[in-house]
Amino acid sequence: MKLEGIININKPKGITSFDVIRKLRKILKERRIGHTGTLDPLAEGVLVICVGKVTKLASLIEAKSKTYIAEFEFGYKTDTYDVTGNIIEKTENFIISKEKLINILKKFEGEIKQIPPMYSAIKVDGKKLYELAREGKEIERKARKIKIDYIKLLEFDAKKAKIECKVSKGTYIRSLIYDIGEELECFATMTSLIRTKVGKYNIKNSFTIEEIEGNFIKNNIDFLLRVEESFDFNNIEIKEKIKKNMLINGNKISYKGENGYYKIYFDNKFWGIGIIENNYLKPYKYFNIE
Numbered sequence: 001m002k003l004e005g006i007i008n009i010n011k012p013k014g015i016t017s018f019d020v021i022r023k024l025r026k027i028l029k030e031r032r033i034g035h036t037g038t039l040d041p042l043a044e045g046v047l048v049i050c051v052g053k054v055t056k057l058a059s060l061i062e063a064k065s066k067t068y069i070a071e072f073e074f075g076y077k078t079d080t081y082d083v084t085g086n087i088i089e090k091t092e093n094f095i096i097s098k099e100k101l102i103n104i105l106k107k108f109e110g111e112i113k114q115i116p117p118m119y120s121a122i123k124v125d126g127k128k129l130y131e132l133a134r135e136g137k138e139i140e141r142k143a144r145k146i147k148i149d150y151i152k153l154l155e156f157d158a159k160k161a162k163i164e165c166k167v168s169k170g171t172y173i174r175s176l177i178y179d180i181g182e183e184l185e186c187f188a189t190m191t192s193l194i195r196t197k198v199g200k201y202n203i204k205n206s207f208t209i210e211e212i213e214g215n216f217i218k219n220n221i222d223f224l225l226r227v228e229e230s231f232d233f234n235n236i237e238i239k240e241k242i243k244k245n246m247l248i249n250g251n252k253i254s255y256k257g258e259n260g261y262y263k264i265y266f267d268n269k270f271w272g273i274g275i276i277e278n279n280y281l282k283p284y285k286y287f288n289i290e
Contacts, residue, residue: 003030004052005224006061010206011039011047013192020047020209027213036062037169037198038121042084045195046203054227057285060273061230063169064199065149070190072177073160077187080119081174094186098156104183105151105163108176113143117175146171160191199230228270233261236274236281247274252282 011020017038024033034055036048045068050058074096078085118138121128147168155162165173174190181188196203207215207223215223236255238244243253244266257276261284264274272286 007049008201008206009047013044043193046198067166067197069194071162071192072188072190081117081178082190115143236262237265252280255281
């Protein structure tokens with residue numbers, strides 16, 4: 001059975017994103033499987049998986065905004081910025097009002113710069129930061145521009161809180177909570193994290209690994225979604241054989257239209273993503289149709 005498409009997985013807490021891929025490769029008997037943005041072992045929720053040639057489009061899906069629900073406690077901070085790490089500093093005497101917290105949260109909305117945590121997969125000089133952190137090393141990290149569309153306070157009881165936030169690619173919720181604690185001058189540490197949305201993929205429509213395995217055994221692959229559903233770009237249908245061949249070979253073709261991304265179709269079949277620039281259409285991310 002040839003598999004090609006997107007799977008909206010509900011990753012459980014306690015395993016890595018690559019653990020999910022390993023399990024799916026075994027279940028689906030397909031090597032070409034990749035994720036579109038990792039979740040820490042502590043985190044759970046939406047993990048968008050690409051299957052087959054669709055893996056070539058993973059970076060475009062990864063770039064979409066993400067929504068999280070996070071819980072955190074006040075009064076201490078850890079080296080990982082979450083409860084899986086070692087406590088490195090505590091404070092006993094602090095008073096936080098709901099109003100003060102709401103005002104602090106507003107400071108983080110919009111375009112801001114965020115310093116990623118040492119315990120992250122970001123590479124510096126070819127080595128991942130978490131590898132350096134495990135060696136007891138801490139290096140200076142460059143602040144990265146991110147965007148936080150909103151932060152809503154869902155629960156608060158003076159010692160802990162729960163928030164919902166919608167953020168851009170590259171945002172570390174652990175770092176956001178750490179920075180909130182620094183602003184409050186009492187420290188804060190993330191205790192749980194659920195990713196509820198990635199682009200249009202919602203946790204309400206996600207599948208557990210067990211559900212996928214059960215369905216696949218019954219030859220039911222309704223969990224496999226068409227990749228073009230991930231993108232809101234306008235469609236372009238290419239009918240001329242010479243133009244198809246030019247695009248397949250990575251060349252641009254003359255095509256009048258507004259600058260931007262488009263979904264390209266050959267014979268009513270999705271082929272990939274293209275870009276129009278100055279009345280020329282060129283392939284951006286694509287895969288051949290056999």
